[in-house]
Amino acid sequence: MSDPILPSRLAKSLQRFYEYLRSEKGLSLHTQRNYRQQLETMALHLSEMGLKDWSQVDAGWVRQVASKGMREGMKASSIATRLSSLRSFFDFLILRGELTANPAKGVSAPRKQRPLPKNLDVDEVSQLLEVNEEDSLAVRDRAMMELMYGAGLRLAEMVSIDVKHIHFSSGEIRVIGKGDKERKVPFSGLALEWVKKWLKRRSEFAKPSESALFVSKLGTRISHRSVQKRMSEWGQKQSLASHVSPHKLRHSFATHMLESSNNLRAVQELLGHENISTTQIYTHLDFQHLAQAYDQAHPRAHKKGNKNS
Structure with a gap:
């Protein structure tokens, strides 16, 4: 032809x-x-x-x-x-005067989907967090990683936490998310345990006037870049095959929570997402399946129904 x-x-x-x-x-x-x-x-x-x-x-x-x-x-x-x-x-x-307007100018290409980081599986997270070194910086780093994975925090949220934002009695941390929106996130178990261990050593580094929970060797609030560098180094030191980053720990938290609970709405709240569609994209799970399960199970999810039911 x-x-x-x-x-x-x-x-x-x-x-x-x-x-x-x-x-x-x-x-x-x-x-x-x-x-x-x-x-x-x-x-x-x-x-x-x-x-x-x-x-x-x-x-x-x-x-x-x-x-x-x-x-x-x-x-x-x-x-x-x-x-x-x-x-x-x-x-x-x-x-050339053959057209008076450009008909393609009002047509947008589909949005490019950002590739999401692959999450660590549960065994890889356990391998990463088997940090048993006794020096204070290792304790700090494990506390940061336990907290990021245990509470699903964004890097900026974790870095901005002050000591006063932690409430051990209620098992909550106050964080400032995107758009300066405040939310409380629960933390317990190993995350709580290692934050307590770090607080016992924090005074070795923190300047008297410093309010930040996590500080650098200089005694001031730790920087985003320092956290990224330290987590990457721990990934190598703990012999993980994949690169470790703060965002990957948050992504792992979301993925593991959804795999265990199938509760999309709860994970949305924990991650601080305004729209549930963001949670669905972020965790690359079958949104329709999860949303349908929610709508069938939750007593107030039905917009219409038998009033006597």
């Missing part, structure tokens, strides 16, 4: 654009080839949908092309590149 042939009106405008890229824009051959590949693929799609002239294209046509790419399994970044090529081509047609 021969390759599909573009209608002459579509093909001629494209050829003029390629010449413009070569002679006036001075783009590299590699970039020119990329433009050609993207534009000719889209032009064929549009032609198959009945397009005869570029002046017919509106935002609806462009959305159909983007949707076709999504159905074919294209990455969000590839669709964004395709739409960028189309916008450049339409800007060229406007420059």
